[in-house]
Amino acid sequence: QVQLLESGPGLVKPSETLSLTCTVSGDSIRSYYWSWIRQPPGKGLEWIGYIYFRGSTNYNPSLKSRVTISMDTSKNQFSLNLNSVTAADTAMYYCARVSDAYNPMTYFDYWGRGALVTVSA
Amino acid sequence: DIQMTQSPSTLSASVGDRVTITCRASQSISIWLAWYQQKPGKAPKLLIYRASSLRSGVPSRFSGSGSGTDFTLTISSLQPDDFATYYCQQYNFDPPITFGPGTKVDIK
Numbered sequence: 001q002v003q004l005l006e007s008g009p010g011l012v013k014p015s016e017t018l019s020l021t022c023t024v025s026g027d028s029i030r031s032y033y034w035s036w037i038r039q040p041p042g043k044g045l046e047w048i049g050y051i052y053f054r055g056s057t058n059y060n061p062s063l064k065s066r067v068t069i070s071m072d073t074s075k076n077q078f079s080l081n082l083n084s085v086t087a088a089d090t091a092m093y094y095c096a097r098v099s100d101a102y103n104p105m106t107y108f109d110y111w112g113r114g115a116l117v118t119v120s121a
Numbered sequence: 122d123i124q125m126t127q128s129p130s131t132l133s134a135s136v137g138d139r140v141t142i143t144c145r146a147s148q149s150i151s152i153w154l155a156w157y158q159q160k161p162g163k164a165p166k167l168l169i170y171r172a173s174s175l176r177s178g179v180p181s182r183f184s185g186s187g188s189g190t191d192f193t194l195t196i197s198s199l200q201p202d203d204f205a206t207y208y209c210q211q212y213n214f215d216p217p218i219t220f221g222p223g224t225k226v227d228i229k
Contacts, residue, residue: 044220047216047220060216061216094164094165106170106212107167107210109167111166112164
């Protein structure tokens with residue numbers, strides 16, 4: 001059974017960098033594309049971007065200038081860095097597996113439980 | 122970007138009711154649409170992909186239909202476990218992937 005678990009600080013100061021890690025178990029991170037998705041409190045879902053183990057990434061244009069997604073295959077983990085955060089970046093951050101091993105633009109079949117990150121001084 | 126809309130935003134229904142949620146895309150996305158169920162404090166769960174394909178393990182009372190710009194999610198007989206928020210998601214080739222704003226199904 002594929003499981004994903006997000007980890008990282010729950011509180012980040014404005015203008016600083018939000019950093020989260022997703023640890024994958026039950027599957028090799030080399031086998032699929034992996035994504036980050038966020039959800040502000042009481043609001044809808046926003047796709048942040050994806051990564052593939054060969055280094056391929058793609059980001060939502062609305063966040064592209066501030067986002068980096070990276071991968072550590074030795075730990076079966078991938079990470080999210082979002083810099084210059086503001087209160088608008090307060091959200092539940094989910095990591096998810098892209099269902100198709102060959103096409104990153106598809107749906108998400110496994111999700112982590114989410115990590116709430118609050119941006120506040 | 123492809124914009125997704127859903128209607129209604131909230132739906133009040135009773136156990137046993139037939140429920141239909143509509144999702145509309147701002148341009149044609151063929152059949153590249155998924156539906157998710159989300160309960161409070163939980164991650165979304167995939168229900169349907171490719172507009173009408175039921176994910177393994179999802180009850181058969183859930184069904185999806187549509188193509189192009191107009192899609193529907195139907196719950197044939199609403200069960201107590203189905204009270205949740207439902208999101209559609211398009212994945213038509215080009216990024217970004219986008220989601221609808223959600224439809225909350227609550228108890229009448």
